[in-house]
Amino acid sequence: MRPVLESFGVNRHHEETLVNPDDALDASLTNSKDGQSPPAAKAEFSDEALMAAYASGNLQAFEALYLRHKDPLLRYFIRQVSPRETAEELFQETWQSLIKNAKSYKSSAKFTTYLYTIAHSRLVDFYRKNGRLGEFAMDDQYAELEATKDSQPERLLDLSQLGEQLLAALDQLAAAQKEVFILKFEAGMTVPEIAESLGDNAEAVKSRLRYAIANLKGFFKAEELKVESN
Structure with missing residues (x-):
């Protein structure tokens, strides 16, 4: 010790x-x-x-x-x-x-x-x-993502399918989005807990998490297209 x-x-x-x-x-x-x-x-x-x-x-x-x-x-x-x-x-x-x-x-x-x-x-x-x-400021150029009322951010992406490419994909995220994603999926924190740690509100955290997941999905979709074109 x-x-x-x-x-x-x-x-x-x-x-x-x-x-x-x-x-x-x-x-x-x-x-x-x-x-x-x-x-x-x-x-x-x-x-x-x-x-x-x-x-x-x-x-x-x-x-x-x-x-x-x-x-x-x-x-x-x-x-x-x-x-x-x-x-x-x-x-x-x-x-x-x-x-x-x-x-x-x-x-x-x-x-x-x-x-x-x-x-x-x-x-x-x-x-x-x-x-x-x-870099921690929210990127306002993103359009508001559509999501059903009962959808949860963690359901929007299957992490088990990402593999080692996740690290490269995370580097493509804005700092604020990357942080909430890491706190959610690495530290295992809930949205309210993340909001409290960041001194922010839960809706802002949910929004960043959705942006992060949408951008990660876009990254992997683009990678799939690159593979298919080769």
Whole structure:
């Protein structure tokens, strides 16, 4: 555990000032008057319980959260930022910010929403510093897509059929569309959760998601035409 924590600036001295990890985790999940953990505590700990435990000083809880979310979070940055080294820096900064502000976390907040709010902030800062913030603006030249009232964005594209071409296709999307697509299909977040993380409204997120899916469909249709013409 120590190498993981030390990579984010949590050193041995800091570790020794914290409470016993098992005590902190037990305390965060114990609700009954007799001090026994409820049945749910025997199941896998939720993200929110682990974050609350880490905020109370539980280093093991942080490691569990890190191992659970490091891969999708890293992909979130790699899909949107190059070179990879820069994406990894933003990844590190996100975890460092979470560590720094752990005590301000409210257990009523969904952890993934909290994590990707921080990640989005780092991403926006990166675009701003590089004079590319305008890329996050919605592209108004797209015509409004027609969709039935009961259609869901995730039903409009069969990801299982995309294969490795998906990465190339994602590079064709506007930044705002790419981000919501990644949060939906890589991080597994719902539209309301994405909206909360981005500080936007759900309808705007749905619109970007539909644009992204329509453009991805167009990309793959064009690729099919190229193959057929060769």
